Amino acid sequence: MAPQYYTVTWDQLHRDARALAWRLIDTGPWKGIVAVTRGGLIPAAIIARELECRLIESVSVETYNEESIGHPVVTKAPTAAGDGEGFLIIDDLVDTGTTARVVRKLLPKAHFATVYAKPAGKDIVDTFVTEVSQNTWILFPWDTDAAPQFVAPIARAPGRGA
Numbered sequence: 707m708a709p710q711y712y713t714v715t716w717d718q719l720h721r722d723a724r725a726l727a728w729r730l731i732d733t734g735p736w737k738g739i740v741a742v743t744r745g746g747l748i749p750a751a752i753i754a755r756e757l758e759c760r761l762i763e764s765v766s767v768e769t770y771n772e773e774s775i776g777h778p779v780v781t782k783a784p785t786a787a788g789d790g791e792g793f794l795i796i797d798d799l800v801d802t803g804t805t806a807r808v809v810r811k812l813l814p815k816a817h818f819a820t821v822y823a824k825p826a827g828k829d830i831v832d833t834f835v836t837e838v839s840q841n842t843w844i845l846f847p848w849d850t851d852a853a854p855q856f857v858a859p860i861a862r863a864p865g866r867g868a
């Protein structure tokens with residue numbers, strides 16, 4: 707199946723992160739937030755503002771490809787969050803769940819929330835806002851150029867003649 711793209715603008719990311727904050731507000735109170743760098747940093751900042759949470763930790767997991775098997779390495783462990791009790795873990799998305807599994811082992815009692823989720827990873831997190839299909843690549847605003855571009859009319863799409 708051809709991959710699809712789901713483009714997220716800054717406005718949409720802000721709205722979706724706020725929607726996630728609404729889902730989390732009554733599950734707290736939260737002692738702090740652990741942002742999964744780098745993608746979780748901006749959603750974590752938005753959610754921290756909405757939940758009036760000022761203690762922000764980070765965790766960094768890098769996934770290297772060795773002989774095509776993803777081998778995740780923790781390059782920065784969280785130190786201020788203990789076993790995760792009372793803490794929120796925030797990432798932008800869960801895809802295969804590799805990153806989330808590693809972070810969960812470090813913070814087993816934390817509540818894991820992502821803005822977006824794909825089917826293979828959605829059961830690993832506790833809360834998310836929007837699900838996209840597994841063959842969808844989410845294009846975040848920090849990875850894209852928002853310059854306006856001409857778009858051809860649908861009537862001129864490939865396979866429609868003319």
Ligand SMILES: O=P(O)(O)OC[C@H]1O[C@H](OP(=O)(O)OP(=O)(O)O)[C@H](O)[C@@H]1O
Nearest residue numbers: 743744745799800801802803804805827
């Ligand atoms: O569920 P997974 O298959 O592990 O994929 C999800 C992870 O992949 C992306 O991070 P990435 O490792 O690309 O690094 P980045 O956040 O620094 O961009 C994304 O921000 C998630 O953390």
Ligand SMILES: O=c1[nH]c(=O)c2nc[nH]c2[nH]1
Nearest residue numbers: 801842843844845846849
């Ligand atoms: O920008 C991204 N979009 C995605 O859909 C994705 N899945 C894993 N890592 C990802 N990064």
Ligand SMILES: [Mg+2]
Nearest residue numbers: 743744745746
């Ligand atoms: Mg990431």
